[in-house]
Amino acid sequence: MKQIPYIRVGTSYYKRVKAPTIAGHFNEILVHWNMETIKQDHGKDHLSKISKYDGFTCIPSHHNFKQEYLGFYNIYSPLGKIPKEGDVKLSLKFVKHIFGKHYELGLDYLQLLYLKPIQVLPILCLVSKERSTGKSTFLKWLKEIFENNLTYLTNDSFSSQFNADWANKLLICIDEVLFNKEELTERIKYLSTTNINKLEAKDKDKREVEFFGKFILCSNNEENFIKIDANETRFWVIKVPVLEEEQTDYLEKLIEEIPAFLYYLANRKTHSKHLTRMWFTAQQIRTNALIKLVQNNRNRVKKELASVLMGVIEKFDLEAVDLCPMDALLALNRTRVKTDLTQLRRLLKNDWRLSNKDNSNSYRKFVIWTDGDISLIDAKGRYFTVEKSFLTQNFDDLMTG
Numbered sequence: 052m053k054q055i056p057y058i059r060v061g062t063s064y065y066k067r068v069k070a071p072t073i074a075g076h077f078n079e080i081l082v083h084w085n086m087e088t089i090k091q092d093h094g095k096d097h098l099s100k101i102s103k104y105d106g107f108t109c110i111p112s113h114h115n116f117k118q119e120y121l122g123f124y125n126i127y128s129p130l131g132k133i134p135k136e137g138d139v140k141l142s143l144k145f146v147k148h149i150f151g152k153h154y155e156l157g158l159d160y161l162q163l164l165y166l167k168p169i170q171v172l173p174i175l176c177l178v179s180k181e182r183s184t185g186k187s188t189f190l191k192w193l194k195e196i197f198e199n200n201l202t203y204l205t206n207d208s209f210s211s212q213f214n215a216d217w218a219n220k221l222l223i224c225i226d227e228v229l230f231n232k233e234e235l236t237e238r239i240k241y242l243s244t245t246n247i248n249k250l251e252a253k254d255k256d257k258r259e260v261e262f263f264g265k266f267i268l269c270s271n272n273e274e275n276f277i278k279i280d281a282n283e284t285r286f287w288v289i290k291v292p293v294l295e296e297e298q299t300d301y302l303e304k305l306i307e308e309i310p311a312f313l314y315y316l317a318n319r320k321t322h323s324k325h326l327t328r329m330w331f332t333a334q335q336i337r338t339n340a341l342i343k344l345v346q347n348n349r350n351r352v353k354k355e356l357a358s359v360l361m362g363v364i365e366k367f368d369l370e371a372v373d374l375c376p377m378d379a380l381l382a383l384n385r386t387r388v389k390t391d392l393t394q395l396r397r398l399l400k401n402d403w404r405l406s407n408k409d410n411s412n413s414y415r416k417f418v419i420w421t422d423g424d425i426s427l428i429d430a431k432g433r434y435f436t437v438e439k440s441f442l443t444q445n446f447d448d449l450m451t452g
Contacts, residue, residue, distance in 0.1 A: 060103075323335065
């Protein structure tokens, strides 16, 4: 019997249609359909044959997918490829190429996506200055595996207030990512660990939905595509090397292995144990690429603070400026640089090798007002003193021009 393509959810009618893609595949989507049109096309008796649901829900499952839960229509997309035992040599080689030393953890990540789609996972960041690394191929391969449950976003679409097109997806992939604004970094950090999100569509009221999305970021900028500090545990940053050999049909061959790869994931023993809310520990996913990113951010903090202090020195024609870590934090909060008091204390004491006063003493504290103007006011504290000569010797590039 031919499946009826219409459903009724609440009092509205929809038609399940298969929208063709450039790649030659189809994405099944629900389109609003008019009741009168259904009557005209099929006769009024057809309405009684249409499945009726009380509302929409979104419950991800790849193994035991159900279209209906307690009278609600499940909008999660079932996977089209059926697991089947077979050769996965190329797929495993590709995973090894992407994850390198973290090969087993990479397989765990893919296995958890497939078997435990609601498990919170780290934000996977694939970075490389080089071309032909396979980063984009990896995203395309995941799209072929998870189909409608993976979506691509741009920086702009992620920063948009409207998120109805990705709030119910398993994987949210952002290629060529560059988060200049701190609020974007904070947003992705929040979303990576929350199980609730506000769904917002144009001309519709916000509503709360369960959120199980995982983020994958790709960037050619290894050093500062995102601003993160030394205590960050949510980012898994991997530098991807250049592919040994470029093949034009590489993706097609990977796609052919997907049924066998899904079978492999379903039957493989997980390498790691569930130890944190994001499954992996911070130590397990710590990489040189992450350290480089954090170090670069720390260097940016140094340069920005030096620039601020030089501004104070030049404005008031000083030979030195006094400050407590909180003064520096308040000043840097007005910039795009992200830091905290612990990092600033470490910077002043360890990196700049300065000593603060043993006791709380009077000093002239600098304040940067909302309009950008700078004032010196009387204050008390265990302050540090930064000499003008120190800044000019160590940050000469900032002092010119």
